[in-house]
Amino acid sequence: MSGLTTRILIIRGNGCLTDFMYKLNTLYNLCQIIPAEPTFMSNPIAIIGAGLSGLSAANTLHAAGYSVQLFDKSRGSGGRMSSKRSGFGDLDLGAQYFTARDADFVRAVSHWQQQGWVERWSPQIYQYREGQLSPSPDHQPRWVGTPRMSALTRGLLGSLPVRFECRICEIFRGDQHWQLLDAEGNLHGPFSHVLVAAPAAQASALLAAAPALAAQAASTAMEPVWAVALGFEHALPTSLEACFVQDSPLAWIARNTSKPGRSMPDSWVLHASSQWTREHLDLPASNVIDLLTAAFERVLGQALPPVDASLAQRWLYARPAQPQDLRALCDPALGLFACGDWCLAGRVEGAWLSGQQAAREIIASIGK
Ligand code: FAD
Ligand code: NAI
Numbered sequence: 090m091s092g093l094t095t096r097i098l099i100i101r102g103n104g105c106l107t108d109f110m111y112k113l114n115t116l117y118n119l120c121q122i123i124p125a126e127p128t129f130m131s132n133p134i135a136i137i138g139a140g141l142s143g144l145s146a147a148n149t150l151h152a153a154g155y156s157v158q159l160f161d162k163s164r165g166s167g168g169r170m171s172s173k174r175s176g177f178g179d180l181d182l183g184a185q186y187f188t189a190r191d192a193d194f195v196r197a198v199s200h201w202q203q204q205g206w207v208e209r210w211s212p213q214i215y216q217y218r219e220g221q222l223s224p225s226p227d228h229q230p231r232w233v234g235t236p237r238m239s240a241l242t243r244g245l246l247g248s249l250p251v252r253f254e255c256r257i258c259e260i261f262r263g264d265q266h267w268q269l270l271d272a273e274g275n276l277h278g279p280f281s282h283v284l285v286a287a288p289a290a291q292a293s294a295l296l297a298a299a300p301a302l303a304a305q306a307a308s309t310a311m312e313p314v315w316a317v318a319l320g321f322e323h324a325l326p327t328s329l330e331a332c333f334v335q336d337s338p339l340a341w342i343a344r345n346t347s348k349p350g351r352s353m354p355d356s357w358v359l360h361a362s363s364q365w366t367r368e369h370l371d372l373p374a375s376n377v378i379d380l381l382t383a384a385f386e387r388v389l390g391q392a393l394p395p396v397d398a399s400l401a402q403r404w405l406y407a408r409p410a411q412p413q414d415l416r417a418l419c420d421p422a423l424g425l426f427a428c429g430d431w432c433l434a435g436r437v438e439g440a441w442l443s444g445q446q447a448a449r450e451i452i453a454s455i456g457k
Contacts, residue, residue, distance in 0.1 A: 132266050133158045133250075134451065135280040137257045137295060140168025141437060142428045143286030144245040145444025146451075151249060153452055158280070159249060160269065162256035165239065166246045169288075169404065169430075170437065172237035177320030177398045178346070178353030179237035183407075185331075185343050185358065186210050186231040187437035193445065194438050198232055206244035208235045208349040212330035217388045219336055222329075236350030252277075260285075260295050260425070267424065282424040282454075284447055288406035289431040299420040302427055306418070309431050312363035313370060314407035317381045318345070320398035324355040327389055338365040338384045354397070359385055363407070374401035408435030417447035421454035 134150055136143045139161040147157045165171060169183040189198045201207045210233045216225040234241040256272040260283050268278035285292045289309035296303040330347035334340055341360040345351060359381045361369070369377060378399045386393050412434040418427040428447035433439030 132279045132281040134282045134284065135160065135260075135267065135269055135277070136284045136286055137161075137260075137269070138168065138286030138429070139163075139166040139242065139246060139251055139253075140286060140429075140440065141170055141242060141245075142430060142440040142444040142447075143168075143284070144242055144249075145441045146284055146286065146428060146448040147249055147444075148245055149445060149448035150451060153448075155452075155455075157249060158277075159246075159251040160255045160257050160271075160277070161251065161253050162272075164253055166242040166251070167239040168242075169407070170234070170238050170242055172234075172239040173318075173400070173402070175318065175320070175398065175400060177318075177356050178351060180318045180345055180356060180358060180400075181233070181238040181343075181348070182316040182318060182358060182402045183404065184238060184437050185341065185360075186233050186348075188229060188231060189438060191438060191442060194441055197441065201241060201244065202232075204244055206234060206241045207232045210348050212344070212347050213328050215329045215332040217332055217334045217337060217339075222332070222388060222390060225333065233348045235348070257295060260298060262298055262423065282426065282451055284451065285425075285427040286429055286444065286447075288429060289409065290406050292427050292429065292431075296418070296425065296427055299423055299425045302418045302420055302425065305415065306427060306431075309413065310410040311406040311431065311435075312408050312410050313366045314340075314363060314404045315361040315366045315369065315377050315381065315401060316404060317359045317361075317378050317401045318399065319357045319359070319378075319382060319385070319396050321355040321357075321394060322397050323394065325357075325389070325393070327391075329389070332388065334362075334388060337388060338362065338381060339388065342385060342388065357385070366403070366407075370403070374403075377401045377403075412439075417443050417450055419447070419450045419454070421450065424454070426451055 133156040136147050136159045139159045150157050173180045189195045210231050214225050257269045258272050259270040266279035267283045285295045289306045293303045293306035330344040332342040340362040343358045345356040345358050378401050409431040415432040426447050428443040430440035432443040
């Protein structure tokens with residue numbers, strides 16, 4: 090390289106090219122890089138939603154040298170993979186565990202495991218059908234964030250720029266860039282591209298600038314789920330740690346404390362079926378807790394000791410009613426994109442894969 094170090098190569102660029110050249114320059118000191126003219130790509134990419142799909146895209150865009158700015162209406166990252174702090178420990182009220190089948194996702198999970206963000210969870214699995222409870226062991230690897238589900242998205246967020254408690258209400262485009270309006274009336278921008286990484290029902294309003302994308306999101310029905318957590322001072326006398334439930338108001342039971350890294354008293358998470366939730370959507374939380382606790386007793390076939398603590402959370406947009414094969418929604422000419430679990434199957438793996446696809450589409454659209 091010694092002959093090259095005497096030459097000065099002037100590069101005007103932006104995005105990944107400039108980032109790549111900076112790295113090359115650090116190694117070989119061979120060129121002088123001057124900042125790009127203000128162009129379309131000198132602005133960051135806005136990502137609305139710091140759930141897994143938004144963070145999946147954010148990490149890939151960041152690694153490729155693009156700057157991103159995340160927004161989330163909640164107080165922290167994770168969306169439906171978030172965990173709730175309570176007097177009886179951290180509770181995973183949304184996603185319970187995830188499986189990895191796609192080869193890229195398997196590699197990502199292995200990396201997350203090395204980072205200490207996720208661990209295998211191997212519960213004693215039961216199933217409940219037609220009034221019968223029976224063990225139902227299998228060899229499926231299942232993963233959870235540790236010491237709580239939200240540890241994964243916290244790890245993925247790292248030091249990426251994010252604004253929490255910022256609900257974006259409108260996205261609009263000027264000549265060359267996008268601006269976002271939040272619920273408090275603040276404007277954010279300019280941005281070169283916008284990626285909407287929110288559940289379909291919330292995404293459709295934000296995608297109004299691209300009617301075809303908005304219509305696709307609007308036509309995706311999402312199912313609700315009531316989740317209840319129960320805390321007991323003394324461990325319940327059962328070996329059951331997870332249960333797939335049918336023929337009951339419940340669809341799922343998990344002993345939250347059987348997941349790795351959870352200490353604290355015995356805590357349980359119950360998920361109602363989507364059908365039961367639809368039928369009891371507006372029931373007060375205390376009634377939901379009573380009804381689902383009674384269903385839990387019926388599944389276990391034993392009376393429960395007094396519950397020491399309980400809470401309920403209603404997920405209005407828990408999962409898409411049907412799997413789809415959209416992967417991500419794209420309007421490259423406008424610079425508007427959407428991703429989320431609803432573009433594939435309503436699972437953690439689908440959310441991550443959809444975010445990956447959106448990032449690839451954004452990068453490809455910049456290259457054109
Ligand atoms: P989300 O996690 O919903 O993230 C979207 C984010 O966008 C949220 O943080 C939200 O606050 C934010 N947002 C929305 N609108 C706006 C706005 N206007 N402005 C700013 N921010 C906004 N999957 C599994 O694989 N295994 C399971 O066991 C499992 N169990 C589940 C149980 C329940 C009760 C629920 C609800 C889901 C479960 N899932 C499970 C599904 C899994 O949680 C989701 O597939 C995945 O977390 C979706 O990620 P996402 O990024 O697509 O969406
Ligand atoms: P998975 O392969 O463990 O489970 C898929 C389905 O197979 C289960 O729902 C269950 O019906 C059945 N099953 C698996 N193992 C079983 C066993 N040992 N005994 C009896 N039945 C068994 O996981 P996958 O495919 O990653 O799905 C994730 C989980 O997330 C599923 O349980 C799914 O229902 C749940 N989910 C829940 C949502 C909600 O809102 N409650 C939203 C999205 C996913």
